Amino acid sequence: SQQGEEDPQALSIQEGENATMNCSYKTSINNLQWYRQNSGRGLVHLILIRSNERxxxxxxxRVTLDTSKKSSSLLITAxxxxxxxxxxxxxxxxxxxxKLIFGTGTRLQVFP
Amino acid sequence: AAGVIQSPRHLIKEKRETATLKCYPIPRHDTVYWYQQGPGQDPQFLISFYEKMQSDKGSIPDRFSAQQFSDYHSELNMSSLELGDSALYFCASSLGLAGSTGELFFGEGSRLTVL
Structure with missing residues (x-):
C-alpha cells in the first residue's frame, strides 16, 4: 500500500516565490527523504531527515518532520x-x- | 563520479514478448532496488537485493524475475509482456539498506514500450 501522499499534486508559482509541498505517511519510520525528478529522468536525492529530527x-x-502527525513539508525558498x-x-x-516507498509527488512549475 | 548505469535506455517490444533490463550499481554499492513508474505515477517498488540475495519484494508480477550477480549488477527479466507493462523502470543502488543508510542513487531509467 502507498506509504506517502503529497499535496498539492501540482503547484505553479513565479520565480522568487517560495514553494511548499507536504507529505503524509502511514507507518513509523526511520527516516524520510525528498527526491526531485525532472520529466522522464531519474530521481535525485535532495535531503534526508531522521525520525528524531524536526x-x-x-x-x-528546508524540511520539517512531525512524527506525531506523520507528516513532512519541503520548502523551497526563492x-x-x-x-x-x-x-x-x-x-x-x-x-x-x-526499501523506500514513494509518495504521489508534487509537480512544481516555476514561471520566469 | 560514477553513477548507476541502466541499459537499454529505450526498449520497444510486442505483447507476449520478453525483455531484460540491466543495472550496474555505483562501485562498492551492495544494494540494488528496482522501481516501476507509469506515466504521471509515483515510482512503485518492485524488488531489492542486498549482497546478491533478495531482500524485499513489492508489487512485482509473477511474470517478472530479477537477480543480482556476483559483480553486483542486476537484471530484471520480464516475460509475457502486457500493454500495462509500458513504463519507466528505474534501478537504484545504495551502500547498505535504505532504512539504515538513507540515500538511494537512481539511474536514468529504461523506458519500456509494449505495443
Whole structure:
C-alpha cells in the first residue's frame, strides 16, 4: 500500500516565490527523504531527515518532520525556473529497512 | 563520479514478448532496488537485493524475475509482456539498506514500450 501522499499534486508559482509541498505517511519510520525528478529522468536525492529530527536545512531547502502527525513539508525558498520538476517524499518503514516507498509527488512549475 | 548505469535506455517490444533490463550499481554499492513508474505515477517498488540475495519484494508480477550477480549488477527479466507493462523502470543502488543508510542513487531509467 502507498506509504506517502503529497499535496498539492501540482503547484505553479513565479520565480522568487517560495514553494511548499507536504507529505503524509502511514507507518513509523526511520527516516524520510525528498527526491526531485525532472520529466522522464531519474530521481535525485535532495535531503534526508531522521525520525528524531524536526527540521533540516540544505541551501534553499528546508524540511520539517512531525512524527506525531506523520507528516513532512519541503520548502523551497526563492524559487527559480530550474526548480521546475516533480518532488517526491520517500519513507522507509521502521523494522523494514529494505526499501523506500514513494509518495504521489508534487509537480512544481516555476514561471520566469 | 560514477553513477548507476541502466541499459537499454529505450526498449520497444510486442505483447507476449520478453525483455531484460540491466543495472550496474555505483562501485562498492551492495544494494540494488528496482522501481516501476507509469506515466504521471509515483515510482512503485518492485524488488531489492542486498549482497546478491533478495531482500524485499513489492508489487512485482509473477511474470517478472530479477537477480543480482556476483559483480553486483542486476537484471530484471520480464516475460509475457502486457500493454500495462509500458513504463519507466528505474534501478537504484545504495551502500547498505535504505532504512539504515538513507540515500538511494537512481539511474536514468529504461523506458519500456509494449505495443
Amino acid at each position: 527540521e533540516k536545512h540544505s541551501g534553499r531547502l 524559487s527559480r525556473a530550474a526548480d521546475t520538476a516533480s518532488y517526491f517524499c520517500a519513507t522507509d518503514e521502521r523494522g523494514n529497512t529494505d
